[in-house]
Amino acid sequence: MPVPLSPEEARQFHASDAAPAAFLDLLDAVSFRSAGAALRLGVFEELADGPLPVERLAVRTGTDPLGLRLLLDALTSFGYLIHAEGGYANSANTTRWLLRAVPDSFAPVLAFWSALLSGWWHDLEWSICSGTPAGDFYAWLEQRPEVLADFQTMLRRLADGLSAEIVELLPVPADARSLLDVGGGHASYPVAFLSAHPQLRATVVDLAGALAQGAETVAAAGLTDRCTLRAGDLFEVDFGTGHDLALLFNVVHGHQAAETLTLLRRVAAALRPGGRVALLEPLATAPEQPTAGLGTAFVRMFSLNLFHTQGGRAYGHDELVGLLREAGFTDVRQQVLGGSETDHLVIAQVRTLD
Ligand SMILES: C[S@@+](CC[C@H](N)C(=O)[O-])C[C@H]1O[C@@H](n2cnc3c(N)ncnc32)[C@H](O)[C@@H]1O
CATH class of the missing domain: 3.40.50.150 (Vaccinia Virus protein VP39)
Known part of the structure; x- marks a missing residue:
């Protein structure tokens, strides 16, 4: 999700050219990639029934507790997760859109585009130079x-x-x-x-x-x-x-x-x-x-x-x-x-x- 901005940051990045808007793209690119990882690791599904502490979530998702905590903290800054009593929890938007079973779930779309961008877009320059598809x-x-x-x-x-x-x-x-x-x-x-x-x-x-x-x-x-x-x-x-x-x-x-x-x-x-x-x-x-x-x-x-x-x-x-x-x-x-x-x-x- 696009990183939430303070009013002053919004003025600098959006309402003027005082700050490089490409910095927001950097954060958004990592936000998108992190969400794809969370989806693939089953983080959002494991949190569907309520908050969990990082250690329990690491056991359930088969992940390294420190690596997982850093991922969860980044996802919290991006708006995918929140801190709740008892640990990390899905944000309202994640609960509405990113669980597989919800109506019109966005999870298949995010998972597909995440796989596509990870698997293909690293060599975008190649097709632009050669004029032919990368595969x-x-x-x-x-x-x-x-x-x-x-x-x-x-x-x-x-x-x-x-x-x-x-x-x-x-x-x-x-x-x-x-x-x-x-x-x-x-x-x-x-x-x-x-x-x-x-x-x-x-x-x-x-x-x-x-x-x-x-x-x-x-x-x-x-x-x-x-x-x-x-x-x-x-x-x-x-x-x-x-x-x-x-x-x-x-x-x-x-x-x-x-x-x-x-x-x-x-x-x-x-x-x-x-x-x-x-x-x-x-x-x-x-x-x-x-x-x-x-x-x-x-x-x-x-x-x-x-x-x-x-x-x-x-x-x-x-x-x-x-x-x-x-x-x-x-x-x-x-x-x-x-x-x-x-x-x-x-x-x-x-x-x-x-
Ligand atoms: C973007 S999807 C569209 C699917 C469907 N017509 C729709 O509009 O929802 C393109 C479809 O064309 C098929 N397709 C693309 N190239 C093909 C090829 N050379 N031979 C057979 N099927 C192909 C793909 O497998 C895929 O199911």
């Missing part, structure tokens, strides 16, 4: 089941918040029979479509590890007989043909334009004449756009992360329209989503040959 992000994920589970849980939560609105915004004709979800992983979106449209069947394509969570979602919804999960590489696996609607949600931002074009062409070939594709993407804004607000900052941070880890980036609306047209789509429309400040739905129809 294969999805292969890295598939080798780390816990990080992959947090990643897919984070995406599934976002999907659970958006899917009702998206189903509403994407009307499915009564004679439509087939939905293709490309890179559908956790499968929450196809489950939402199948639940709303009993005549539909779905095919979800993704890597095997990602589809493991998808299989659970589909089974929990009782839709196994209407949903096929197909494991494979999106650039090689058979998408099938004749689909009425294809979802390409949060996938193209992992690729540069040439690969995105290949993917869009593969999707176009898998659709029936007149079928539609829907992309869900955070859209890049022009560099001169005002930077106030978390939304713009998040998309720019995310775009840099995509470039470094996958060789991708957030696209601008016009770029996506150009790629869709080049891939054989027409009638491109953008839908603003009420449920998200940063995600946009871009829908297009496959061009039919006259």
Whole structure:
């Protein structure tokens, strides 16, 4: 959590240039890293039932008492913990957001980004200099089941918040029979479509590890007989043909334009004449756009992360329209989503040959 400032410190760092704001970044970076360590060591979960002295907490978490005390003291300064009678306790914000069992828990998000920043961002300069990603992000994920589970849980939560609105915004004709979800992983979106449209069947394509969570979602919804999960590489696996609607949600931002074009062409070939594709993407804004607000900052941070880890980036609306047209789509429309400040739905129809 951002370190709390006194009024005088806030004046020096925020309201004037009297002090280097980068010093706050140093503290915030250590705050974020310390919280990731506490999460991984089980500190917040062990404190869920009330305060504990450091010695008891060290036994429960299998840690060194001195090392743990120094971590707990830092976390107390950052606002994750408080001192209470009986030892250290979770702060109100930690209790509300960082326990795994609470509704909308932020723990999977913090754990995923902590693993990502620790594992990848140490050599950010390398991708900036070379222009190529520092590794294969999805292969890295598939080798780390816990990080992959947090990643897919984070995406599934976002999907659970958006899917009702998206189903509403994407009307499915009564004679439509087939939905293709490309890179559908956790499968929450196809489950939402199948639940709303009993005549539909779905095919979800993704890597095997990602589809493991998808299989659970589909089974929990009782839709196994209407949903096929197909494991494979999106650039090689058979998408099938004749689909009425294809979802390409949060996938193209992992690729540069040439690969995105290949993917869009593969999707176009898998659709029936007149079928539609829907992309869900955070859209890049022009560099001169005002930077106030978390939304713009998040998309720019995310775009840099995509470039470094996958060789991708957030696209601008016009770029996506150009790629869709080049891939054989027409009638491109953008839908603003009420449920998200940063995600946009871009829908297009496959061009039919006259
Ligand atoms: C950011 S996630 C989006 C998941 C889901 N569509 C959503 O919007 O919540 C991207 C998905 O694409 C899959 N993916 C990325 N590259 C892939 C590839 N080359 N082959 C198969 N799946 C891939 C990942 O495993 C992951 O599940």
